[in-house]
Amino acid sequence: xxxxxxxxxxxxxxxxxxxxxxxxxxxxxxxxxxxxxxxxxxxxxxxxxxxxxxxxxxxxxxxxxxxxxxxxxxxxxxxxxxxxxxxxxxxxxxxxxxxxxxxxxxxxxxxxxxxxxxxxxxxxxxxxxxxxxxxxxxxxxxxxxxxxxxxxxxxxx
Numbered sequence: 168x169x170x171x172x173x174x175x176x177x178x179x180x181x182x183x184x185x186x187x188x189x190x191x192x193x194x195x196x197x198x199x200x201x202x203x204x205x206x207x208x209x210x211x212x213x214x215x216x217x218x219x220x221x222x223x224x225x226x227x228x229x230x231x232x233x234x235x236x237x238x239x240x241x242x243x244x245x246x247x248x249x250x251x252x253x254x255x256x257x258x259x260x261x262x263x264x265x266x267x268x269x270x271x272x273x274x275x276x277x278x279x280x281x282x283x284x285x286x287x288x289x290x291x292x293x294x295x296x297x298x299x300x301x302x303x304x305x306x307x308x309x310x311x312x313x314x315x316x317x318x319x320x321x322x323x324x
Contacts, residue, residue, distance in 0.1 A: 186310035
């Protein structure tokens, strides 16, 4: 597996950054190559992406979601990947976001792209676009205030 870890500082409070990140179906608005994300329930998402001209699909489950702190996932079908996004409040209403992705390249083209740092640049660009998206809005498009810890789901309220 290849690992990419990137950080970015956002000029919005941690609650705004976290709440927007929980709006998975909005990811095509700022993630290059993401065609669609469909959230089936509190834990399960299906992703459709095009990377290097190749269309990929996978189903992922959220394995940990702690409000305003962390969201972690792993794929359960399709392209093998896992990761986590961490949210750290900073002074003056700013947030440090750290995204870590582990992905398994498949086939010769993905191995070449991995060696050339394609995923690394992709993640960096996606974070820059997320920063522009949330800072322009100043508020999230929605939120989900529940928590997930393994199989336990604590719904908001």
